[in-house]
Amino acid sequence: MTTILAFLLDSLILLFSKIVRDLEKLSPEKQREVSTRACPSCGSQYLIKNGSIHNGKPKHQCKSCGHQFIDNPTKTIVLLETKQLIDTLLLERISLRGIARVTGVSWSWLQNYVNQKLSCIPRQISISEKPRGKLIIECDEMWSFVNHKKNELYIWLAIERNTKEIVGCFVGDRTRKSARKLWASLPTIYQQCAFAYTDFWQAYRRVIPPKHHRAVGKETGLTNHIERLNNTFRQRISR
Numbered sequence: 001m002t003t004i005l006a007f008l009l010d011s012l013i014l015l016f017s018k019i020v021r022d023l024e025k026l027s028p029e030k031q032r033e034v035s036t037r038a039c040p041s042c043g044s045q046y047l048i049k050n051g052s053i054h055n056g057k058p059k060h061q062c063k064s065c066g067h068q069f070i071d072n073p074t075k076t077i078v079l080l081e082t083k084q085l086i087d088t089l090l091l092e093r094i095s096l097r098g099i100a101r102v103t104g105v106s107w108s109w110l111q112n113y114v115n116q117k118l119s120c121i122p123r124q125i126s127i128s129e130k131p132r133g134k135l136i137i138e139c140d141e142m143w144s145f146v147n148h149k150k151n152e153l154y155i156w157l158a159i160e161r162n163t164k165e166i167v168g169c170f171v172g173d174r175t176r177k178s179a180r181k182l183w184a185s186l187p188t189i190y191q192q193c194a195f196a197y198t199d200f201w202q203a204y205r206r207v208i209p210p211k212h213h214r215a216v217g218k219e220t221g222l223t224n225h226i227e228r229l230n231n232t233f234r235q236r237i238s239r
Contacts, residue, residue: 041067135194136161138226156182179203
């Protein structure tokens with residue numbers, strides 16, 4: 001037992017000596033910085049290094065509360081001209097990380113900016129005035145995913161054949177419930193008067209009234225417009 005205690009004591013002495021030597025190598029300003037650095041959240045000085053941010057500044061993590069921070073943080077204001085350039089680049093086939101590299105903004109700021117833009121888009125579909133007569137719509141669903149392919153989603157769309165307007169939309173799984181949500185998103189005039197062409201997916205037959213619905217194959221060309229729109233989405237907004 002005495003041998004173990006002596007070994008532990010010698011180890012602590014060696015560790016303390018190493019810390020003292022490391023501090024002596026630092027300048028007086030650095031020594032004061034190390035001794036006074038504390039977590040801005042809880043005030044603890046039990047900190048570890050945790051990598052660095054995009055501009056090379058080291059990050060610190062508090063082992064007491066888990067808060068991460070950097071020394072002397074500087075908040076950069078994104079200019080209006082940069083935001084206008086970002087709005088233009090978002091219309092092109094460029095990834096968000098590519099836009100961040102071009103404009104010099106951080107990727108996290110850009111993601112929040114895009115999310116704010118998306119939240120301002122009205123969820124209610126507005127359609128132009130329709131002349132009296134038969135309305136024809138084409139419906140189809142497109143597979144996609146979020147973050148990883150196991151988190152799959154389906155984008156359900158309905159477009160009017162003559163005007164190519166998107167008159168119904170829903171994002172969900174590929175079940176009858178999602179097909180019902182797509183049909184519910186259609187304006188009342190389409191639910192009452194429109195005739196719908198779809199593929200042979202059984203959810204459509206269970207939801208759309210039979211007198212307003214016909215299932216067709218791709219070879220008939222009766223769903224060409226919605227198929228072309230989905231192909232455009234896959235090519236132009238692949239991110």
